[in-house]
Amino acid sequence: QVQLVESGGGLVQAGVSLRLSCAASGRTFSSYAMGWFRQARGKEETEFVAAISWTGGSTRYADSVKGRFTISRDNAKNTVYLQMNSLKPEDTAVYYCAARRNGLILPKFRLNNYWGQGTQVTVSS
Numbered sequence: 854q855v856q857l858v859e860s861g862g863g864l865v866q867a868g869v870s871l872r873l874s875c876a877a878s879g880r881t882f883s884s885y886a887m888g889w890f891r892q893a894r895g896k897e898e899t900e901f902v903a904a905i906s907w908t909g910g911s912t913r914y915a916d917s918v919k920g921r922f923t924i925s926r927d928n929a930k931n932t933v934y935l936q937m938n939s940l941k942p943e944d945t946a947v948y949y950c951a952a953r954r955n956g957l958i959l960p961k962f963r964l965n966n967y968w969g970q971g972t973q974v975t976v977s978s
Contacts, residue, residue, distance in 0.1 A: 855879045855967045857950050862972030867942055873935040875950030875969060883907060883928040888958035888965065889935045891946035891974075899949065903935060904958035918944075940976045947971040 861873040875887070888904035903914045903924040912924050923936040933950060951958060951965040959965055 855882070855885065855952050857952060857967055857969035859948060859950050859969045859972040862948060862974045864975045864977065865940060867940060867976055867978050869940055870936070870938045871940060871974060873937065873948055873950075873972060873974070875933045875935075877931045877933070877952065879931070881954075882931040882952075885952040885954050885966075886956060886958045887924075887926060887933040888951045888953075889922075889924060889933075889948060890951060890962045890968075891944075891948045892971075893943075893946040899962035900946075901958075901960045901962070902948070905933065906957070937974070940974075942976050942978045945974060945976050947973050 856878040858876045884907055886907050889902040890899045891902050892899040901915055905912045905924045905926050909926050921939045926933040949971045950969050952967040953965040
């Protein structure tokens with residue numbers, strides 16, 4: 854069992870940076886691929902944002918955030934991060950982290966093994 858707790862969200866102005874953190878419980882964190890997803894108010898879909906392999910050697914991003922967001926992980930701290938630069942109002946959403954054991958993060962949020970409760974990011978124009 855893995856528990857995920859996101860933090861770092863808030864209300865910011867467009868153009869600034871924010872870093873989200875996702876702290877994971879459990880001793881086997883390093884064996885999980887990790888990812889970030891987001892859901893904007895009024896939208897049904899929880900959109901894929903970024904993913905990182907269990908080693909940290911492989912990452913992938915949604916086209917909408919490529920070049921602005923960076924996912925990273927610190928296995929010694931059981932934490933995955935999402936550095937968000939040049940934030941835009943359309944980045945406003947609840948951001949969730951997800952974990953999947955022994956494989957890549959799946960693009961469908963709920964098909965992964967574990968997910969957190971989310972943290973709100975609001976970007977004003």
